[in-house]
Amino acid sequence: MAWSKQDRIITHDKLVAMLPSVRKHLMKKFPSIISIDVGIKEVNGKLKEEFAFRIHLKEKKALSELKSSEIIPKEIKGIQTDVHKARIFKASGNVDNFIPDENSYSPLWGGVQLKFGGGSGTLGCFVKVKGDTKIHLLSNHHVIMSVKGKAGDLIGHPGAATEDCCCCDGSSIAKVVAGKVGVLTPPAGDPNIVDAAYAILQGQTAGDAIKVLYTNKIISIGPIFGSATPVPGSKVRKRGRTTRYTEGTIKSCTLTATVTYHEKKPEEYDAVYSNQVDINQDAGFDCYLAKGDSGSVTVNTLNQVVGLNFAGDAATGTGAANCIDDVLNVAGWNLEVLSSGTVGAIPISGMQADAIPAARPSTFVQRMEAKLKQTPNGQGMLDIINQNKSEVLDLINDNREVKVAWNRYQGPHFIGHLAKNAREKNHPIPKELNGYSFQNLLIKMSDVLERNGSYQLAQSIEDYSLSVFNFADEYNGLDSMDNLLDKYEFCPNCGQMNKTKNYA
Amino acid sequence: MYRLELLEIQLIKTTTGRRVRTIIEEQAEEVMMLINKNRNVTLVWHRNKGPQFIAKAYESGIKDNIEIPPEIEGIKLNTLLRRIAAVLQEHGSPFLKKAIGKHSLMVFNTAKKNKSLKAIFEEFKTMDQQFNLDSNNESV
Known part of the structure; x- marks a missing residue:
């Protein structure tokens, strides 16, 4: 996208400031609206170089079926609107079309499989608490903690964790430190914004039976240089254990996402998250995320982590990610993503900012x-x-x-x-x-x-x-x-x- | 050597067979040297049951009703051929590499299609007839 990053940031911030009043006005007038956010306008499935207030409806009808009072205006305060059918994201689902990467990696990389209980997900990236030196892995709460998980639980790679002892197979690689996930009815002042957890790599604490080696890289992406705030319109990519490497474009950073964790018990486990990153898969990729990719991170063209992926919509192939700034600072965690050097000092494989070269002709x-x-x-x-x-x-x-x-x-x-x-x-x-x-x-x-x-x-x-x-x-x-x-x-x-x- | 000479007699009965012998003669010395002296090639040859397949191939060219087994201890014949081609082109001369690039597909296809050396010799006869090649002269 030739639209400069600086222009996008300025326009986006201006529209986000208008969002509360737009929501208040439109959602009162049109009860069929599920949510409104600021995002890149789409026309016939293609992203344009302009922002719009994206209106998400439970059902999108043809104009001919609507009364005049039900028609959403084409413009609000001089900004175009873009009407969509609201998606229900899932943190679980079928993955028939993909062969997951269940290989064992040593040293550990970002993008490899993690296992906890009966489920599998992805190791996103490596983080540490500011001021401390111990290395932790970052993933989703529903990947490494799930419903019954707690601090101190063992995480396995690539298989399920075994009890630590000097003669066991050593598939345990980390111990859970803390996690946070959305709930059906969040308390006032504590909206659902992250589905995240982090675990300390084994070998850094006295008494650890094994020493786990890691490299601050993500498979197919390369070394990671800390984190950055996501910007709509940016080209991004991720590596997950199911769909492996995929590329996408950020459509919005203010998405309200309804996420189903348990398809048979939505009344217990659904959660509505605000201020999520909405990512479209780029041409050539069937989807951005699928089941098992949860816990992977979304990185920009400078190899900075911008989001923690946690749910996808199978119908459209799009993905939802927590904003990384929210993840690192939620609940007083005070985390930072490891950096392999100075961003921008050395070009990463010759990439220019916001332009990812084609992986193939x-x-x-x-x-x-x-x-x-x-x-x-x-x-x-x-x-x-x-x-x-x-x-x-x-x-x-x-x-x-x-x-x-x-x-x-x-x-x-x-x-x-x-x-x-x-x-x-x-x-x-x-x-x-x-x-x-x-x-x-x-x-x-x-x-x-x-x-x-x-x-x-x-x-x-x-x-x-x-x-x-x-x-x-x-x-x-x-x-x-x-x-x-x-x-x-x-x-x-x-x-x-x-x-x-x-x-x- | 007696077995080899028997096979060679069969081979040169057809024009196609003589062409194949020429190709073999051009590469045989280097291939044998690599198999015997180059550790990487030796390892691939032995790990992929090269000697066992060769032994069966010799038998299938001399005795009736003997077939080259498609697989020995989990290794398929085409897998041996593919892996040995890869290691020979990696460690051999540019001349050998070029020959492998040019002829390996024919070798793979012939090995897949025919279950014995006798069958291969029969196929050479068919190819002579198909392309009107006289067994004494190159072409009619």
């Missing part, structure tokens, strides 16, 4: 995905790709052996030529670059990914690598895909791809 990938979706064979291939692509990208970005292999065997250059060929049909796809053929690259990547990836990825490589080698050998631009997809039959039962036709 988007036109080529989007067009290839569109081609694959057109046929059952292609859809089968796409399903396999989607199961593994996040992990493959994580490994290419974060695993040294994989990264070195990818670069040495000319991976980025081959991808660049494929992308250029997708845009310019006459651009040739080279068979060899700097002494490495495309088959050399695929063979090498299948080996390093198999050795460094999860069991799921290794299994996929074993099952499908030959099909990929054959497909790549015959690929000659996006237009050739129609013939290729017709040629390779995808067996839905065993998942194998078999060449069914020979073309001259």
Whole structure:
């Protein structure tokens, strides 16, 4: 978004100052309004470069179905309105489409799995109490404490915690210090604003049986440089154990979010949170958050933590996060997010503020995905790709052996030529670059990914690598895909791809 | 060596087989040296049951009704081929790397399709007929 950050902050603060009077006026006049906040205006699902008062209704009707007295005005005090159907966020739900990252990491990173009781979530980032040196992990209350949790409880990674002793498997990594979560009826003066908890890493207190190592980085994102206030319109990203790496844009920092914690007992466990960060997933991502990503943090382009993710809306794929400033200072916690250095002093992977470079040439990938979706064979291939692509990208970005292999065997250059060929049909796809053929690259990547990836990825490589080698050998631009997809039959039962036709 | 010579006799009966022998001859010395002397290659070869698969392959080329097993102790034949190709191209000469890039797909596909060396030799005969290759001359 070319709209400058400074302009957005100034306009946003001005509108937030107007919000109480706008709420008072409109919610009295229109009882169907559930909540109002200040956010980025959306038109046909696309974010525009202007703010609006976002009106959330229980049900959004067509204008023709409304009486004139029921029509929300298009402008309030010179600011446009933007009417939405209110979402019900969930801190739980189905995750059929994703393979969670249940791997064990040592040292610990942000973005890895945590386990408490029967549920799983994500380790957000590392924090400490101001003035103290002990390191703590930050996550959601409903991830590391849940209903029956209390201070002193053990948190496990990646599996459930075991009792501390010198001969146990050591999956316990931290002890809960404190937590706070929204309630159905918050007391006056104590509105629901955070669902957060923090736990002290094992090994820092006398008597701890094990010493837990950590690194102040988040998988796929890199080193973290403290925290910052979220700003609407900012590009952000997160890494969770379910959907792994996703990118998004902050739509609002004043969202009122109704969150369901227990679908069968909403009357006991629903909570309405105010001043939440509302995040839209960017193009190319099915959703920003899903179950299991709770506890992950949202970071801006400077790798500063701006929010603690805690709930998502499956229908829209959007996510809700607590503002990090509220998390760090709630209930007198006085926390600060660890920083790996001086923000802005060294560019992070060449990123400019508020502009995240594409993880891959988007036109080529989007067009290839569109081609694959057109046929059952292609859809089968796409399903396999989607199961593994996040992990493959994580490994290419974060695993040294994989990264070195990818670069040495000319991976980025081959991808660049494929992308250029997708845009310019006459651009040739080279068979060899700097002494490495495309088959050399695929063979090498299948080996390093198999050795460094999860069991799921290794299994996929074993099952499908030959099909990929054959497909790549015959690929000659996006237009050739129609013939290729017709040629390779995808067996839905065993998942194998078999060449069914020979073309001259 | 007696077994190898028997296999070679079968191989050179077809034009396709002779072409394959040429490729093998160009790379065999370096591949054998790497398997025997390069620790990384040796490890991959042995861990992925290379000697066991080779032994079965020899038998399948000489005796009737002997098949190369698709899997030995949890390692699939194609997995061995893929991993050995990866380590050979990593540690071999640029010439070997280029040959692997050029021919490995043919090797993988042939191994997947045929259950024995005898079947592979039969396939070479079929390919000769398909592409009108005379067994004594390169082409008709």
